[in-house]
Amino acid sequence: MKYVDEFREPEKAETLxxxxxxxxxQVEKPIKIMEVCGGHTHSxxxxxxxxxxxxxxxxxxxxxxxxxxxxxxxxxxxxxxSQNHNVIFATFGDAMRVPGSKTTLLQARAQGADIRxxxxxxxxxxxxxxxxDKQVVFFALGFETTAPSTAFTILxxxxxxxxxxxxxxxxVLVIPALKALLDNPDLQLDGFVxxxxxxxxxxxxxxEFISQQYNKPIVVSGFEPLDILxxxxxxxxxxxxxxxxxxxxxxxxxxxxGNTVALQAINKVFAVRDSFDWRGLGDIPYSGLKxxxxxxxxxxxxxxxxxxxxxxxxxxxxxxxxxxxVLKPWECKVFGTACTPETPIGTCMVxxxxxxxxxxxxxxxSTIAKRTxxxxxxxxxxxxxxxxxxxx
Amino acid sequence: MNISPTNPxxxxxxxxxxxxxxxxAKVQDTHITLAHGSGGKxxxxxxxxxFVSNFDNPILSQLEDQASFNLTPLLQQGDRxxxxxxxxxxxxxxxxxxxxGELAINGTVNDLAVSGAKPLYLxxxxxxxxxxxxxxLRRVAASMKAAAKEAGVQIVTGDTKVVHRGAADKLFINTAxxxxxxxxxxISAQNIKPGDAIIINGEIGNHGTAILIARGxxxxxxxxxxxxxxLHSLVENILHACPQVHAMRDxxxxxxxxxxxxxxxxxxxxxxxxxxxxxxxxxxxxxxEILGLDSLYLANEGKLVVVVxxxxxxxxxxxxxxxxxxxDACIIGEVIPSPTGIxxxxxxxxxxxIVDMLVGDQLPRIC
Numbered sequence: 001m002k003y004v005d006e007f008r009e010p011e012k013a014e015t016l017x018x019x020x021x022x023x024x025x026q027v028e029k030p031i032k033i034m035e036v037c038g039g040h041t042h043s044x045x046x047x048x049x050x051x052x053x054x055x056x057x058x059x060x061x062x063x064x065x066x067x068x069x070x071x072x073x074x075x076x077x078x079x080x081x082s083q084n085h086n087v088i089f090a091t092f093g094d095a096m097r098v099p100g101s102k103t104t105l106l107q108a109r110a111q112g113a114d115i116r117x118x119x120x121x122x123x124x125x126x127x128x129x130x131x132x133d134k135q136v137v138f139f140a141l142g143f144e145t146t147a148p149s150t151a152f153t154i155l156x157x158x159x160x161x162x163x164x165x166x167x168x169x170x171x172v173l174v175i176p177a178l179k180a181l182l183d184n185p186d187l188q189l190d191g192f193v194x195x196x197x198x199x200x201x202x203x204x205x206x207x208e209f210i211s212q213q214y215n216k217p218i219v220v221s222g223f224e225p226l227d228i229l230x231x232x233x234x235x236x237x238x239x240x241x242x243x244x245x246x247x248x249x250x251x252x253x254x255x256x257x258g259n260t261v262a263l264q265a266i267n268k269v270f271a272v273r274d275s276f277d278w279r280g281l282g283d284i285p286y287s288g289l290k291x292x293x294x295x296x297x298x299x300x301x302x303x304x305x306x307x308x309x310x311x312x313x314x315x316x317x318x319x320x321x322x323x324x325x326v327l328k329p330w331e332c333k334v335f336g337t338a339c340t341p342e343t344p345i346g347t348c349m350v351x352x353x354x355x356x357x358x359x360x361x362x363x364x365x366s367t368i369a370k371r372t373x374x375x376x377x378x379x380x381x382x383x384x385x386x387x388x389x390x391x392x
Numbered sequence: 393m394n395i396s397p398t399n400p401x402x403x404x405x406x407x408x409x410x411x412x413x414x415x416x417a418k419v420q421d422t423h424i425t426l427a428h429g430s431g432g433k434x435x436x437x438x439x440x441x442x443f444v445s446n447f448d449n450p451i452l453s454q455l456e457d458q459a460s461f462n463l464t465p466l467l468q469q470g471d472r473x474x475x476x477x478x479x480x481x482x483x484x485x486x487x488x489x490x491x492x493g494e495l496a497i498n499g500t501v502n503d504l505a506v507s508g509a510k511p512l513y514l515x516x517x518x519x520x521x522x523x524x525x526x527x528x529l530r531r532v533a534a535s536m537k538a539a540a541k542e543a544g545v546q547i548v549t550g551d552t553k554v555v556h557r558g559a560a561d562k563l564f565i566n567t568a569x570x571x572x573x574x575x576x577x578x579i580s581a582q583n584i585k586p587g588d589a590i591i592i593n594g595e596i597g598n599h600g601t602a603i604l605i606a607r608g609x610x611x612x613x614x615x616x617x618x619x620x621x622x623l624h625s626l627v628e629n630i631l632h633a634c635p636q637v638h639a640m641r642d643x644x645x646x647x648x649x650x651x652x653x654x655x656x657x658x659x660x661x662x663x664x665x666x667x668x669x670x671x672x673x674x675x676x677x678x679x680x681e682i683l684g685l686d687s688l689y690l691a692n693e694g695k696l697v698v699v700v701x702x703x704x705x706x707x708x709x710x711x712x713x714x715x716x717x718x719x720d721a722c723i724i725g726e727v728i729p730s731p732t733g734i735x736x737x738x739x740x741x742x743x744x745x746i747v748d749m750l751v752g753d754q755l756p757r758i759c
Contacts (some may be wrong), residue, residue: 010740042684046745093755094684106752117611117755119683225741341751362745 008047016229017052023236024056032188032325033235036178037195038065038241038353039223045362047225051374057232060325061355063177063281064195066142067098068347068354071277072311075100081137081168081304082113090124090133091139093117098350101311107138121153121167128157128165137300141170145197147289148262151334154291156296168300169291172276174198175206176287180216181295187324191235193228194220196250201266203258204248211244269295277310280319280347317346319331322355329356336360368386416440425526427553439552442529443516446537447547451513457547459513467511470572474509476500477568485528485563487606489598489617492565495693498622499644500569500596501543505624506640506696508579508631509571512541514549519564522557526689532563543622545569576635583638588727589705591698593626593712594619594720596648596720597676600690604679612682621694623633626717633711639699642692646750649688651697652725652735652751663735665725665747685754688737688747698725 006212024310035041041061044050050059059185079100082089089105096106096117109115114134118124121138128136133170140150150167174195181187194207199330200222217238231249238245248254260389269292276288300376302307312320313344317339329348339345341357348356401440412569417430417437427434444452451459466473480496497514521527538545547567599618604610623642630637639659643651648670656663672687680687694717700708705723712718728736735747 008740011741013741045745046686046739047741048745049741050744052741095754096755125610178508361748 001347004082006026007222007226009226011248011343013052013229016226017054020057020229020233020236021054022180023233023240024054026240027056027236030056030058031190032060033191033193034060034062034181034189034230034325035193035228036064036174036224037193037197038064038068038351039197040193040195040221040228041065041358042353043225043228048362049208053229053232056276056304058325059223059306060189061323061358062180062192063197063278063323063341064143065347065351065353066146066172067094067351069172069278069280070095070098070141070170070350071279072101072313073132073277073307073309075104076102076311077306077308078139078168079103079105079108079113080172080306080332081300082108082115082136084304086133086135087114087304088134088136089113089115089139089164090118090121090136090175092119092141093220093324095139095141098291101345107323113208121150122156122180124242125162126159128149128162129160132164134164135303136165137304138165138167140167141172143172143198144201144266145173145195147171147266147270148201148259150266151262154269155265156300158295166298166303167291168298169270169289171270171289172278173193173252173272173287173289174202175209175282177278177281177322178207178210178358180281180287181285181324182216184324186321186326189248189325190215190239191216192218193231193235194218194246196220196222196254198225199248199250199254199258201259204246204254204256205258207246211246215244217247219242219247219249220254279313279350280317282320283305313347314345319346319356320346322346322348330361419526420589423487424520424522424526424554426554428467428520430530437550439550443547443550443552445532445740447516447540447550449546449548451546452546452550456548456549459515461513461548469510470574470577472509472573474504474507474571474573475568476503477566478503478513479560479566479658481564482603483561484603484606485532487618488602488615490620490693491532491535491604492563493532494539494620494707495565495618496565497536497539497543497545498620498693500567501539501545502623502642502694502696503645504569504571506579506642507571507573507574508577508627508637508640511545511569511571511624512526513548513570514540514545515566515568516541516547517566518550519560519566520552520554521560521562522554523644524562528599528681529563532565533704539712542741543624560638577631579637579640580594581639581641581658584655584699584727585638585660585701586661586727586729587702588638588699589702589710590652590663590665590722590725590727591700591721592643592648592671592724593696593698593718594693594694595624595650595671595673595676596643596692597680597690599679599688599693600647601676601679603691604683610683612679614679616673616675616679619692620695621717623694623696623717626712626715628712629715629718630708634700634708635702635703636704637698637708639697641697643695643697644693645691647687647689647691648697648748649686649694650750651701655697655699656735657717657733660732661729662731662733663725663736664726664728664744665735667737667739669722669724671720671722684721689750691756702726 106183126136220230270289273288348354712721
C-alpha cells in the first residue's frame, strides 16, 4: 500500500530497535514514555511494538482515546436527548458502546430511540435536510482532531439556514489534559510521544510548555509502526543528549503552527468551557469546548432538556492510576473479570484504543507481566542480544 | 350466442373461460402487495411465475406442502445426512460481485460442503416487504437459479410471506439445505491437533469491504467485489487429495478471526497465525486503515479455512491451487498446544499478539 507499507518494513524496524537499544544503554535507567493518543496505543498493541522494544522502555498509555474519556454523565445526557420522540440522534460508531450510568446508545437504539451511525458530521446534516420534520442532533466528540469538521458543519448549517439541526458538543482539548497529568505528583515520566492527528490541527508550538516548564521531551509522532519506533528513538536521543525539546517526527503531515483554517473554524464556532469532567481523570479546567452564543440555535444543550448530572466513576475502577502509569491494567481488581470489553466499568476498557481494552484484546498477559517484572529495575551494561526480535 | 341447454359445459365460451381460469398467470403487478402473501391466486401466480419457473425441477413442480425424494440414491452416496439452514438479510440486495440470491444459495451450499457433504437439496423461504418491486424479486430468483445450477443443487420446496411496509427490509431469504456425507469422512472442529497446519483459499475481507462500499455511506470508490462463490467442488478436490482433513469451515460473518477462535475453543488448542502470510488486498487494507477496522474480522462468502496434519499440508495446498476457488490458497498458521483456546498473531515485526473474539460488530472509529 503506497505510503503505508513503507512505514511497516520489518528490516527498518529492526534497525531502529538496535539503535534504540544502544541509546537505552547510555541512559542507564528504566525509561517511562507516555503515548498520549489512543491511536498510538492501538498501533503499539496491534503490531506488538512494546514486545520488540528493549525491556528498559516502559510505555504508558495516556488519556488520548476520545470515547474513553467521555464521562458517564455526558453519555446519560446524550441518551436522554436521543430518547426525545422527534429526534434523530447521529453519532460516530465507536461511541455506540460507551456506557453511561445505566445504558449505552446501542441499547437505547434497541429500546426504540432513532440513533444512526454516521462517518462524518456532514452526514448528519444531510439527515437533517432529508428529515425536515425531525430534530437531528449530532453527538460531537473528540479532541482537536475532529473539532474542525464539526465546526465546519455548523458553519454550513448556518449558511444553509437549516433549523432542525444541532450538536451536543463534547469536544475536549489535549493541552489542558497534558498539563493536568504533568501537575500530578504521581506521574513520573521521561518523555511523551505526542499525538499526530491533534497536532495536525494545533501544530507543535502548543507543546513548548512541556519542555520549557516541565523539562520533558516530546516527539509528535505518526501512527505507523516505524513512526512510533522513530519517535521513541528521537526521544531517547534527547534523553542521552540531555535535551528537552519539542520535536516533530510526523512532519509529513504536521506543521509547526498547525492548520490555520481549521483553527479559525474552531475558534469561530466554539468557546472553551470553564471546566469539563473527564472519565478517569475528573474535572480539568478549560479542557472542553462549547458552542459559541452566536451559534446557539445549533447547541443541543440549549435546545433540549438534559439531566446534566455528574456521575462518579466506579470505586473499584483504577483508570486514573492506569492513565498516569502508576498502575498496570492487570493491577486493577476488576480488570478482565468484572471489567471487560463486553461489560466495561472504567474508561480504559471502553474503546479498543484504551489501555485496558488494548491489553485485554491484544495482550498476552503472562508475557507482558513477565516482561514487566524482568525489566525492573536492572539495566544491563552488557551487549544486548539481537534487538528484541525474538522468534517466540 | 347459442348455449346448449343440455350440456352447457361443452359450450366453447365456457371452455374458453375455464382455460383462462386454469392458465398459468404472469404477475402483472409492478410491486409486491399484501395480496401476494394472501394464499390466494395472486400468491399462486407469484410462486408459479417467479419461483417455480426459475427453480424448475420435478420435486418442486409437484407443489406439495413438502418435498419428498427417494432415499435409495442418497444412501449410495454416503452414510450421513448434513442438514443446515441460514437466513440472508443483506443490505443492499445487490452489491459488486454478487447479490442476496446468489448469497442465499452459496452460503447454504458452503455450510454443507465444509462438512465434506455433497450438497443436494435446498429450500427457499422468502419474506417480502410490501412495496418491493417485482422486478427485484425476478432478478434475485434468476440469480438463485444460476447459483443453484452452478452448485449442482435443486431448490425443492419453499415458502412466501408478505409483511406490511416497514415490517421487514425489502427482502429476506432463508435457505435450508441437505447434503450427503461420504463414508469415512469425519470433519469436525473438535479433531484439531497441535502441529496441524491452517490453510486458507485466498484473500480475506473482500465481501465485507464490498458491502461497506456498496452501502454508499462512505465517499470511497474501489473495484472490490464480493468473493461469493460455491466451495463444494473445491472441498471435493481437497478430500480427494486428503480424506484425513481434520476441520473445515467457511469464514463468513465474523471473518477469519472468529472461525479460528471457534476452532481453538472446540479443540482446546492454541493457534498461531503469521501476519505476513495472510492474503489481504491492498484496497481492503486501505478501507480498514481509514475506518479503523481489522480485516481479520471482515466477512467473506467464498473463503474456506482448512486444518490438516502438517504432513498433508503441501498435498492439500497443491490440490486447492488446481481449483479456481483455491488458486491463491496458502498456509497461514499452525496449531500449537498452548495457550489453549487462544489465537495468536505473529506480527511482521516478530511480536505476538492475541486475536480475540469480536465484541459486537466492528465499529468505525472517530478519527
